[in-house]
Amino acid sequence: xxxxxxxxxxxxxxxxxxxxxxxxxxxxxxxxxxxxxxxxxxxxxxxxxxxxxxxxxxxxxxxxxxxxxxxxxxxxxxxxxxxxxxxxxxxxxxxxxxxxxxxxxxxxxxxxxxxxxxxxxxxxxxxxxxxxxxxxxxxxxxxxxxxxxxxxxxxxxxxxxxxxxxxxxxxxxxxxxxxxxxxxxxxxxxxxxxxxxxxxxxxxxxxxxxxxxxxxxxxxxxxxxxxxxxxxxxxxxxxxxxxxxxxxxx
Amino acid sequence: xxxxxxxxxxxxxxxxxxxxxxxxxxxxxxxxxxxxxxxxxxxxxxxxxxxxxxxxxxxxxxxxxxxxxxxxxxxxxxxxxxxxxxxxxxxxxxxxxxxxxxxxxxxxxxxxxxxxx
Numbered sequence: 001x002x003x004x005x006x007x008x009x010x011x012x013x014x015x016x017x018x019x020x021x022x023x024x025x026x027x028x029x030x031x032x033x034x035x036x037x038x039x040x041x042x043x044x045x046x047x048x049x050x051x052x053x054x055x056x057x058x059x060x061x062x063x064x065x066x067x068x069x070x071x072x073x074x075x076x077x078x079x080x081x082x083x084x085x086x087x088x089x090x091x092x093x094x095x096x097x098x099x100x101x102x103x104x105x106x107x108x109x110x111x112x113x114x115x116x117x118x119x120x121x122x123x124x125x126x127x128x129x130x131x132x133x134x135x136x137x138x139x140x141x142x143x144x145x146x147x148x149x150x151x152x153x154x155x156x157x158x159x160x161x162x163x164x165x166x167x168x169x170x171x172x173x174x175x176x177x178x179x180x181x182x183x184x185x186x187x188x189x190x191x192x193x194x195x196x197x198x199x200x201x202x203x204x205x206x207x208x209x210x211x212x213x214x215x216x217x218x219x220x221x222x223x224x225x226x227x228x229x230x231x232x233x234x235x236x237x238x239x240x241x242x243x244x245x246x247x248x249x250x
Numbered sequence: 251x252x253x254x255x256x257x258x259x260x261x262x263x264x265x266x267x268x269x270x271x272x273x274x275x276x277x278x279x280x281x282x283x284x285x286x287x288x289x290x291x292x293x294x295x296x297x298x299x300x301x302x303x304x305x306x307x308x309x310x311x312x313x314x315x316x317x318x319x320x321x322x323x324x325x326x327x328x329x330x331x332x333x334x335x336x337x338x339x340x341x342x343x344x345x346x347x348x349x350x351x352x353x354x355x356x357x358x359x360x361x362x363x364x365x366x367x
Contacts, residue, residue: 003275003360006274006275007274007275009274010270010271010274010275014267014270014271017266017267017270018263018267021259021263025256025259025263028259030255030256031255031256031257031258031259031299031302032255032302032303032304032305033255033303033304034300034301034302034303034322036300036301036322036324038322038324039301039309039321039322039323039324039325040319040322042309042323042324043309043311043318043319043320043323044317046309046311046316046323047311047316048316053310053311053312053316054309054310054311054312055309055310055311055320055323056309056310056323056326056327056330057327058323059323059324059326059327060327060330060331064327068331071331071332071335072331074335074338074339075334075335075338078335078338078339078341078342079338079341079342081342081345082338082341082342082344082345085342085345085346085348085349086345086348137312138310138312139308139310141330143330143331143333143334144330144334146334147334147337210312229334232338233337233338236338236341239345240341243348
């Protein structure tokens with residue numbers, strides 16, 4: 001298909017798509033006026049019945065915890081796919097891609113950047129753990145906190161060398177902790193079954209609202225997800241940086 | 251201002267179409283990945299537009315009474331996981347692009363040779 005044909009085909013499809021959008025939207029009330037009962041019910045029960053002050057976390061890890069399990073495993077498999085693809089393969093043609101800007105000088109990060117990055121490592125780890133553990137109280141949880149945690153080794157890379165980054169985050173350890181994080185979700189669900197409930201049923205005492213104990217199992221699932229997300233993202237950073245370094249050396 | 255009340259829906263449709271146009275006409279696989287991200291961000295806008303309730307606060311009952319009507323938390327929860335998953339799926343797509351470049355020496359989808367077995 002030539003580009004011209006493709007563009008015409010796109011325009012025809014776009015007109016069709018706009019018609020579909022128009023048809024759907026014209027039956028919707030304006031933004032802000034929709035009335036979904038489900039959301040209102042969740043808002044009404046989240047504090048009195050689940051002891052969770054952040055309704056978004058209540059939905060994610062308590063009310064529809066099983067769906068989040070599926071979403072977490074999309075994350076897990078795509079990290080696995082990326083790592084597999086970036087691994088040096090035996091039949092891979094090497095050396096046919098040359099650096100076209102060989103004389104380009106890559107400047108070293110300035111001292112100000114290096115010191116700031118190094119100083120930020122510890123606060124970042126603390127902040128990440130805080131966000132992971134307090135998802136049931138205020139906006140946060142395993143997904144957000146995990147991403148914040150994964151920036152800590154990246155700050156180390158920024159303040160030092162790739163070798164230091166690799167020593168601070170050995171690939172094997174990161175892969176294992178990612179797997180533990182992913183397994184924790186299923187194990188928590190399985191433990192609920194073993195205790196006589198249904199999968200991921202919140203059997204722990206619901207604890208105090210607006211505190212770390214609120215929501216029973218939620219904080220444990222959050223910790224598992226936090227470990228998984230931070231491990232997954234650090235693993236991706238590792239394989240990409242490794243690829244870059246090999247290219248530089250080779 | 252009735253037009254403004256549909257703005258969220260219009261922006262979502264616009265992002266979807268713009269991203270799709272980028273995918274269809276792309277000449278570079280990395281550009282194509284970014285276009286996929288643009289398409290995906292249309293789903294964020296659409297979900298937030300659907301969940302929004304005029305004048306209501308965020309569904310965090312820390313400083314507001316627990317019986318306050320708030321915006322819909324369900325779509326926000328959907329979006330939250332979507333964002334993190336998108337990052338890793340993007341990494342997977344870019345890893346594919348890296349492999350294509352290694353094997354074929356080009357990132358232009360039109361210049362790719364047939365897939366080898």
